[in-house]
Amino acid sequence: MRIIDDKGKLFGLVNVLDLIVVIFVLLVAVSAVSHHILSAKALKGAPAKSAEGEELLLKVVYYAQPNEIAQNKNILRPGDKDIMGTATLEKIEVRPVDEKRSDIIVTIKARCHMLDGQYYYSNMSVKVGLPLTFLAPRYALRGEGADGSINVRIVDITRGE
Numbered sequence: 001m002r003i004i005d006d007k008g009k010l011f012g013l014v015n016v017l018d019l020i021v022v023i024f025v026l027l028v029a030v031s032a033v034s035h036h037i038l039s040a041k042a043l044k045g046a047p048a049k050s051a052e053g054e055e056l057l058l059k060v061v062y063y064a065q066p067n068e069i070a071q072n073k074n075i076l077r078p079g080d081k082d083i084m085g086t087a088t089l090e091k092i093e094v095r096p097v098d099e100k101r102s103d104i105i106v107t108i109k110a111r112c113h114m115l116d117g118q119y120y121y122s123n124m125s126v127k128v129g130l131p132l133t134f135l136a137p138r139y140a141l142r143g144e145g146a147d148g149s150i151n152v153r154i155v156d157i158t159r160g161e
Helices: 018-046
Strands: 055-068 087-095 101-115 118-121 151-158
Touching: 055 118
Parallel strands: none
Antiparallel strands: 055 101, 055 151, 087 101, 101 118
């Protein structure tokens, strides 16, 4: 008895092409089901990301900023929004350091998202002691020194009102 006969059947029972198609369909079905099961298990353990987010008031100090920026009322104004529209400057205080520089203390109302038990604003971790960049259409509060030092810190976080 030949393995494949003159009609192309395997052991005289099944057409070889039909067998290949059936095996391929079974492999696709098994891989789709296993992918669905593994994805569901992975998502079950993944932290939920809030679609809405939560409003937090972030008190941020930008240390030793040039007075041309810090004391210019036409640049920094309460009500300024970030470029994504998810944060607003609520309050601005200027504290002179010397004749050329001032600390800028701002309160920012930001829509933050929780991920892995941590708040994030614009992909930046929100924790007391960490820097925060506020990008507005007309300016950017970054707090980076010319030497690469970070001279901005979040000093307080409270829930928005």
